[in-house]
Each structure stands twice: as C-alpha cells, then as structure tokens.
Amino acid sequence: MRDPPSADAITAWARLLRAQTVLLDHVQVSLKAAGLPPLVWYDVLLELHRARPEGLRQYEIGERMLLSKSNLSRLLDRLVARSLIERRTCPEDARAQVVRITGAGHELLRRMWPVYGRCIRELVEARLEPAERRRLAELLALLVDGRAPR
Amino acid sequence: MRDPPSADAITAWARLLRAQTVLLDHVQVSLKAAGLPPLVWYDVLLELHRARPEGLRQYEIGERMLLSKSNLSRLLDRLVARSLIERRTCPEDARAQVVRITGAGHELLRRMWPVYGRCIRELVEARLEPAERRRLAELLALLVDGRAPR
DNA sequence: GACTGATGGTTGCAATTGCAACTTGTTCTG
DNA sequence: CAGAACAAGTTGCAATTGCAACCATCAGTC
Numbered sequence: 394m395r396d397p398p399s400a401d402a403i404t405a406w407a408r409l410l411r412a413q414t415v416l417l418d419h420v421q422v423s424l425k426a427a428g429l430p431p432l433v434w435y436d437v438l439l440e441l442h443r444a445r446p447e448g449l450r451q452y453e454i455g456e457r458m459l460l461s462k463s464n465l466s467r468l469l470d471r472l473v474a475r476s477l478i479e480r481r482t483c484p485e486d487a488r489a490q491v492v493r494i495t496g497a498g499h500e501l502l503r504r505m506w507p508v509y510g511r512c513i514r515e516l517v518e519a520r521l522e523p524a525e526r527r528r529l530a531e532l533l534a535l536l537v538d539g540r541a542p543r
Numbered sequence: 544m545r546d547p548p549s550a551d552a553i554t555a556w557a558r559l560l561r562a563q564t565v566l567l568d569h570v571q572v573s574l575k576a577a578g579l580p581p582l583v584w585y586d587v588l589l590e591l592h593r594a595r596p597e598g599l600r601q602y603e604i605g606e607r608m609l610l611s612k613s614n615l616s617r618l619l620d621r622l623v624a625r626s627l628i629e630r631r632t633c634p635e636d637a638r639a640q641v642v643r644i645t646g647a648g649h650e651l652l653r654r655m656w657p658v659y660g661r662c663i664r665e666l667v668e669a670r671l672e673p674a675e676r677r678r679l680a681e682l683l684a685l686l687v688d689g690r691a692p693r
Numbered sequence: 694g695a696c697t698g699a700t701g702g703t704t705g706c707a708a709t710t711g712c713a714a715c716t717t718g719t720t721c722t723g
Numbered sequence: 724c725a726g727a728a729c730a731a732g733t734t735g736c737a738a739t740t741g742c743a744a745c746c747a748t749c750a751g752t753c
Contacts, residue, residue, distance in 0.1 A: 398660050401676040402668040406566075408683035413563035414609050415687050416556075452701060459564050464740060466703060488701045488748045510548050518552040520689050525682055526551040532671065532679045533558035537565050539670050602731065614710055616733060638718045638731045 409536075420512045427508045433458075434472065435505050441478060441494035442502060448493035450483065477501055559686075570662045577658045583608075584622065585655050591628060591644035592652060598643035600633065627651055 398406075420432055440457055441449060455465045469492060472478045477498040483489035494502075517526060548556075570582055590607055591599060605615045619642060622628045627648040633639035667676060 396664070398663040398668050399673070399676075401673055401680065402663055402671075405671070405676045405680040405683070406663050406667050408680050408687070409559075409563060409566070412683040412687050413559060416559070418609055450701080459568060461741065462702065463704080463742075467739080470703095483701095486701075486749075488746095490702070513548040513552055513556050514546070517556050517686065518548050520686055521552075521555070521682065523549070523551055525685070526549075526555045528678065529682045529686075530551065530555040530558050532675055532682070533555070533562040535675070536562050536667065536670055536679075537558070600731080611711060612732065613712075613734080616731095617709080620733095633731095636719075636731080638716095640732070 416512075416516050419516060420509065423508050423512050424505065429505050429508060430501070432509070433460075433468065434477070435502065435509060437468065437472065438477060438494055438498050438502050441492060442499065445494065448491045450489050450491060452489075454492065472498070566662075566666045569666060570659065573658050573662050574655065579655050579658060580651070582659070583610075583618065584627070585652065585659060587618065587622065588627060588644055588648050588652050591642060592649065595644065598641045600639050600641060602639075604642065622648070 417432070424430070424432060436458055437454060440454055444453075451465060451469065452462070454460070454469075455462050458465075460468070469478065469480060473480055475497070476495055478492055478494055480490045480492050483491045521529065567582070574580070574582060586608060587604060590604055594603075601615060601619065602612065604610070604619075605612055608615075610618070619628065619630060623630055625647070626645055628642055628644055630640045630642050633641045671679065
C-alpha cells in the first residue's frame with residue numbers, strides 16, 4: 394500500500410480491538426451468569442435515566458448509542474414488553490415517539506449495577522493506577538474526538 | 544452498591560466502549576463502501592497468514608479471536624465457499640480440522656489492506672502523536688493482561 | 694393549499710449469532 | 724481392553740442484526 398500506517402499505530406489499534414473484545418466479553422458473561430439482560434439494555438436505560446424526566450426521542454437514543462434505527466426500534470419493543478420503558482407519541486411531532494424509563498426500568502438498572510460495577514472494578518480499577526486510568530481516558534477521548542477544541 | 548468503582552475507572556471504561564464502537568464502525572462502513580467483506584474475515588485470514596505454512600486448528604483460531612465455536616464453524620464455511628481457505632482433516636486427530644489460507648485468501652488480504660490501513664491512519668495515526676500511540680498501546684496491554692510479568 | 698423532498702419510525706426478509714444437543718473420535722481409569 | 728469422561732466440530736433452532744422498502748408526517752416552495 395502507498396503509505397502504510399506506522400507500526401505503533403497498528404499496535405495501538407490491535408490492542409484496542411483486543412481489549413474491548415476481552416473486557417466486554419467478561420462483562421457480558423458476568424451479566425448472563427447473574428441472570429441479567431445484555432449490556433445494551435443497561436446502556437439504553439441509563440441514557441433514559443439521564444434524560445429524565447422528559448425522556449428521549451428514538452433517534453436521539455440511536456445517535457448516542459450508534460445503533461441502527463431498525464435495531465433500536467426492535468430493541469425498544471423488547472424493553473416495552475418488559476415494561477422497562479414506555480413509548481408514547483410525541484405531541485409536537487406525530488411521527489415521533491418519546492421514550493421514558495419506568496419504575497421497573499430503574500429497578501433493573503439498580504439490579505444490574507452491582508454486577509456491572511464489579512466488572513469495572515476488576516477490569517479497570519484493579520489493573521490501572523489512578524493516573525493511568527486518567528491518561529487512558531484522555532487518550533481515548535483524543536481518539537474519538539480528535540484534538541478539536543470542544 | 545457496596546464498593547462502587549472510582550469515577551475515573553468508570554470514565555475510562557465508558558470511553559473505551561465508545562472509542563471502539565465509533566472506530567470499528569468507521570472501519571466496517573469503509574470496507575462495505577469498498578465492496579469488501581467484513582473485518583472478521585480479514586482477522587481470520589491474517590491469523591492464518593501468520594500461521595503459515597502449517598495452518599491452524601479451528602479451536603486455535605477460536606481462542607485467538609474469542610469466537611464461539613459454532614460461530615467460527617460457520618464463518619469458516621463461508622470462507623471455504625469462496626475458496627479463501629481450505630479445511631482438511633488433521634492427520635494426528637481425526638476429529639480435528641486443519642485450516643490453511645489459499646492463494647485467493649492472500650489476494651483478498653492484499654485487497655482489503657489498503658482500505659483497512661487507511662482507516663488506521665485516519666483514526667489512530669492522524670489523531671495521536673507517536674508517543675501517545677505507544678502509551679495507549681501500553682495501557683491497553685495492562686488492561687488486558689494485568690501487570691503480570693510476561 | 695398542492696407538490697416535492699426530507700424525517701421518524703416500523704416491518705419483511707435474509708444473514709449472522711448464540712445455545713444446546715449431537716456426532717465422532719480421543720484419553721483416562723480401572 | 725471396556726467404559727466413562729472429555730474434546731473438536733457440526734447442526735437445529737431461536738434470537739438478534741442489518742438492509743431496504745415502506746408508511747406517515749413534516750417542512751419548504753411555488
């Protein structure tokens with residue numbers, strides 16, 4: 394190839410993929426072992442928790458979480474089926490749905506957090522010193538947002 | 544929860560998830576836009592390329608890539624169907640399959656690399672200084688392997 | 694106000710994935 | 724060496740995902 398990436402860029406990339414796969418896998422397995430739903434449910438509910446009390450429109454959730462809209466639509470169906478969220482048509486825009494978290498949704502967040510939090514302690518806190526964690530977070534932010542003045 | 548993870552651990556974790564999602568998505572979209580197969584094909588072929596000339600047993604590929612065996616079995620079916628790899632029964636163990644990359648497999652690696660490599664340049668090399676890339680790689684390695692003396 | 698193009702969301706369909714059961718062959722134990 | 728436990732892969736089935744077509748509504752233009 395014309396201008397191949399530098400070796401250290403490739404290494405960083407490879408390790409990013411690997412780290413994410415390994416750690417995420419650990420979390421998913423832990424959740425499943427505890428009889429809890431998949432992580433993406435937690436993420437959705439957490440977004441909705443943060444967006445209280447107004448809730449979010451579906452496309453806003455999709456943007457934040459980088460989920461395709463069809464995927465999201467059916468994911469929300471499942472959450473509605475368990476009464477973890479409620480979907481109601483938006484007063485200002487009849488096409489749109491406004492999504493809100495329910496009491497049961499909060500309850501599930503509360504039950505998932507101990508397992509999820511423990512994973513974060515084991516996987517991140519136990520393996521990196523505070524300064525290292527901060528540095529890692531900083532570098533990952535650069536990776537996502539570039540050096541743009543935000 | 545009893546002993547919640549520190550804020551910086553949570554931030555680092557959240558950014559890791561986000562970084563991986565955003566960057567990986569970019570790569571997948573680029574590959575698709577170029578009419579190329581998904582990244583996991585590349586990864587498998589690359590493992591097999593590295594393992595020349597003997598090839599690998601299926602479970603070895605599974606271990607390296609953290610793929611479930613049923614998933615892997617069918618993924619390899621697809622690669623065989625395109626003649627990118629060949630599967631033949633292992634002489635020492637009649638249960639096992641030995642997998643090798645073919646000429647067409649190498650050819651596909653060669654065609655995917657420009658697109659993949661460009662992504663790495665854009666996503667990693669362009670956004671982090673060399674020292675930052677090395678530091679990131681270092682921290683991610685700690686995250687995966689712990690501080691164990693390797 | 695009717696027409697055109699964009700937007701928010703859903704749905705049908707095909708491809709991928711995960712789980713559990715199964716097949717075949719190996720290894721261990723007595 | 725028989726029998727039990729185990730390991731490598733495959734397969735059936737259900738759940739999830741992605742893509743494209745679609746429906747309904749909204750916004751802009753004339």
